[in-house]
Amino acid sequence: MGQYTTDFGSIHSYKKGGVTAIDDDPKRYVFSNMFEVAAKSAPYERVAVAKNFEYVIESAKAEGESGWYTAAHDEFVIAMDGKVRVDFVKLADPDALVDPESEGAVHIEGKPEGANMGYVVLGRGHMAMLPVGSAYKFSAPETCTILIQSIDGAVTQHKWAQFCQK
Amino acid sequence: MGQYTTDFGSIHSYKKGGVTAIDDDPKRYVFSNMFEVAAKSAPYERVAVAKNFEYVIESAKAEGESGWYTAAHDEFVIAMDGKVRVDFVKLADPDALVDPESEGAVHIEGKPEGANMGYVVLGRGHMAMLPVGSAYKFSAPETCTILIQSIDGAVTQHKWAQFCQK
Amino acid sequence: MAMKESAFAGTDEEISNPRGLPITGNFAINPADNITGYKSFQAGSFKFHRDEYFCYVTTPTGVHTMPADAFLRALMRDVAWGFFYGTVNFDQVFGTTNYYGEVDMFMGATNEAYTAAGRDFVERFKADKLMDVFKQMVSDWTNEGYDPFAAPMETGVPWGIKNGDNDEAVSRERVTARRMVGLPGDTPVRTDANGYPVNRMFADVVQDQPEVHAEPGFEHEVSAYNLFAYLSRSDVTWNPSVCSVVKDSLFCPTSEEYILPVEHGNDRCEWFIQLTDEITWNVKDGATGRPRAIINMKAGDCCCMPADIRHQGFSAKRSMLLVWENGSPKIPELIRQGLAPDVAVEF
Amino acid sequence: MAMKESAFAGTDEEISNPRGLPITGNFAINPADNITGYKSFQAGSFKFHRDEYFCYVTTPTGVHTMPADAFLRALMRDVAWGFFYGTVNFDQVFGTTNYYGEVDMFMGATNEAYTAAGRDFVERFKADKLMDVFKQMVSDWTNEGYDPFAAPMETGVPWGIKNGDNDEAVSRERVTARRMVGLPGDTPVRTDANGYPVNRMFADVVQDQPEVHAEPGFEHEVSAYNLFAYLSRSDVTWNPSVCSVVKDSLFCPTSEEYILPVEHGNDRCEWFIQLTDEITWNVKDGATGRPRAIINMKAGDCCCMPADIRHQGFSAKRSMLLVWENGSPKIPELIRQGLAPDVAVEF
Numbered sequence A, B: 001m002g003q004y005t006t007d008f009g010s011i012h013s014y015k016k017g018g019v020t021a022i023d024d025d026p027k028r029y030v031f032s033n034m035f036e037v038a039a040k041s042a043p044y045e046r047v048a049v050a051k052n053f054e055y056v057i058e059s060a061k062a063e064g065e066s067g068w069y070t071a072a073h074d075e076f077v078i079a080m081d082g083k084v085r086v087d088f089v090k091l092a093d094p095d096a097l098v099d100p101e102s103e104g105a106v107h108i109e110g111k112p113e114g115a116n117m118g119y120v121v122l123g124r125g126h127m128a129m130l131p132v133g134s135a136y137k138f139s140a141p142e143t144c145t146i147l148i149q150s151i152d153g154a155v156t157q158h159k160w161a162q163f164c165q166k
Numbered sequence C, D: 001m002a003m004k005e006s007a008f009a010g011t012d013e014e015i016s017n018p019r020g021l022p023i024t025g026n027f028a029i030n031p032a033d034n035i036t037g038y039k040s041f042q043a044g045s046f047k048f049h050r051d052e053y054f055c056y057v058t059t060p061t062g063v064h065t066m067p068a069d070a071f072l073r074a075l076m077r078d079v080a081w082g083f084f085y086g087t088v089n090f091d092q093v094f095g096t097t098n099y100y101g102e103v104d105m106f107m108g109a110t111n112e113a114y115t116a117a118g119r120d121f122v123e124r125f126k127a128d129k130l131m132d133v134f135k136q137m138v139s140d141w142t143n144e145g146y147d148p149f150a151a152p153m154e155t156g157v158p159w160g161i162k163n164g165d166n167d168e169a170v171s172r173e174r175v176t177a178r179r180m181v182g183l184p185g186d187t188p189v190r191t192d193a194n195g196y197p198v199n200r201m202f203a204d205v206v207q208d209q210p211e212v213h214a215e216p217g218f219e220h221e222v223s224a225y226n227l228f229a230y231l232s233r234s235d236v237t238w239n240p241s242v243c244s245v246v247k248d249s250l251f252c253p254t255s256e257e258y259i260l261p262v263e264h265g266n267d268r269c270e271w272f273i274q275l276t277d278e279i280t281w282n283v284k285d286g287a288t289g290r291p292r293a294i295i296n297m298k299a300g301d302c303c304c305m306p307a308d309i310r311h312q313g314f315s316a317k318r319s320m321l322l323v324w325e326n327g328s329p330k331i332p333e334l335i336r337q338g339l340a341p342d343v344a345v346e347f
């Protein structure tokens, strides 16, 4: 048996497939590439690459430090192609920063108040929880891509026409 | 591995399949069963069970002795389900009995003139040639079925509506 | 993707029944055939039997024949997925449509030629009753050495008369994280020690674990794991398992090799995020079966399956695919009533 | 009344070309891939490559993917049959149509969705040139231990990277009697001694020979053989061989097990006479691919395949089938021009 090489792709090197229509409109498939989206966006712009009713998956370029975020529900992040550190603070008063009935992440000005929960350092393919009730911040020594499971909200960018196959 | 039983069918015991139409007319498939055709026909009636332009395949009940036949071209016979003897005579004057340009078998009154060529005794699944320039006669000690590869001609019976699935 | 068990019990809401069919009973499991050694099965007017090469589905409108490997691979998914979301087309003729508590089983209902000629046949069953028959069928019809979850290069062949079983393989519990894999008390990560070696086609996938520095008291919240390593150790193909949950948003990554054994007919939008390598999807119309598109996905590609199609994937090298589902039970009926669109995003 | 094809006007000896296509050249055989070890091939705008699981056909309109076993079994038939009569659909997308001297190779031309959307792609080739590429392809892509002519229970699996070959199996000559099997100087009968043992599924087929009592001088004419024994010793499946000939009337019996590896699209009527056991045929429209009928044939059944359909057979136990062809080269054009009917008999 031969040796296999797993093809991961990265913000610096990705190939795109695509939709070959037989009898359909390629736009219906909302086809994009998360690495291209991240590469062509500003750092930590959380651009939706998938959406299903209120739910979204966001792709973002991780580069240097992000601001702080929180949400009224769990979110999850995957480091797709490089090292990303995530710092967590247990919010002293989460409801003051985000409506508990709301959905999607919100940006917090400055470091929020609360206990230091610790941090994780993710390598390629690692997934971390962004737990409800906490705030989190990303930092990346080198440019890479993060994928976030969340809900459409204040910080979510919609650039479908720019990135999706027509 | 289990023991396998090959299912042959015979004039005395056959099962029929059939056409289940999804979006078609079953008649287009001209579906019949050679054993049924033979069973319900008189001995040595050569009933077409397949036809493709001038060519036919005939099924016949072999029972006792047939008359003598000849044709201006080769024919072939398969004994499907029992013992059949075929006797051959080298015709002294074949053109006198069958137009050399004609197609299909013709019946000959009485034993034709010519040299005795010999005979074959076929068991189930045996195929014999009915060579051009000769006359042949079938005999079967017990009722069984013969299948003849020939051309549509004087002796060929057409009973499609009687035997084919509608 | 696995439905939650509660779906079988029925929900408080009314179960959709677009065809207005009554519930069919009349289940039977018949003794093993003397020659093949396989049991035969009955659910309503549907009868199932197999021989050395084929599985047969018989209804009052006719018999449908499928190669045993194709049938068993599809049956295995239908069982493991709990009838999944929408329609599981075993092939272009036979399949099931999930209404979450009740199931329509059909011959030809998603095939234009059958429906146009009025030759389609459908009956409706309580999901748990039909599942019970399906589970016994996949158990009885799977021989020793054959694993209908495995890729062709990793298993034997299903042909021949009854010869032992592989109940260990066909009764695998599907994996459903409640919050995230690796959290204390949630679905554990996969290791050599718990029986999940790295697949040969993922030998180059780094098995490192994230650095987790949780302050005391936050060990249940500050948590991470190596998803790619987790997927590299999957012992099954084309079997999404829930790895992280945001309300009804379910990340269901899976490892894929060879061909998706069913044509999955969506009852809502479903997203594919290609994590590694490459998959090609053949997309057909959900109702008629007509080809609509061919989609090639490479690592990083994101693509939506609209709610009105069916899809079947091909993966030459084992690959990691993130299947993303919105598990809300309300969506299919919204789409059927035209209150929600077939497509996820209009731009 | 016998209707002879020569009775119809309007035929000549020119090669039919209903699409009016020019002959395409540009054939290439490319060196083995570094990873898979398989060569790739080109004929006109069609490119062919394989990997461990799949064979790929690429045209300017897209890539079509087929499992390697399905592709190789179909390719083997197309090669062994010399492109056969009419259309050999490798599956519902790719195939060849024989014009007897020239061949149309197509993607989607017999698939309603492709043609309706104008996505079909067809090129025309000199038959011998294309055959040369196909022969090298089936030789290179077949690994040691796999026989694309054999039934699944009688051979290995085709998966994996390049690993030896099975040229002995893939270069079998199709057997074509000139007058009848067993005649002096014609195709010999099969015996243990000449390398044709009885197939395990035909162990109960009596191997007796007919009594032949030829008078001196008539040994070349008084002749008979055991056809059932001959078929019980066939080492291939779904590969009709000519056993007796009345002008253009060709008896082409064959032994069948598992699934006919192609959907054969007729360009004339073709007859099936079920000699033993049972075959089920799935019949689809020749032009669109829509299901039209399912035909179950038991021993003794006789059934015509009309000229406008395609068919694929399933045989659970190895069975004997007499395929009967009218080999007249004039028929397809008569049918295309509407001068002869699609059906063999109207009643």
Ligand SMILES: [Fe+3]
Pocket: C264, C270, C311
């Ligand atoms: Fe799906």
Ligand SMILES: [Fe+3]
Pocket: D264, D270, D311
């Ligand atoms: Fe055919």
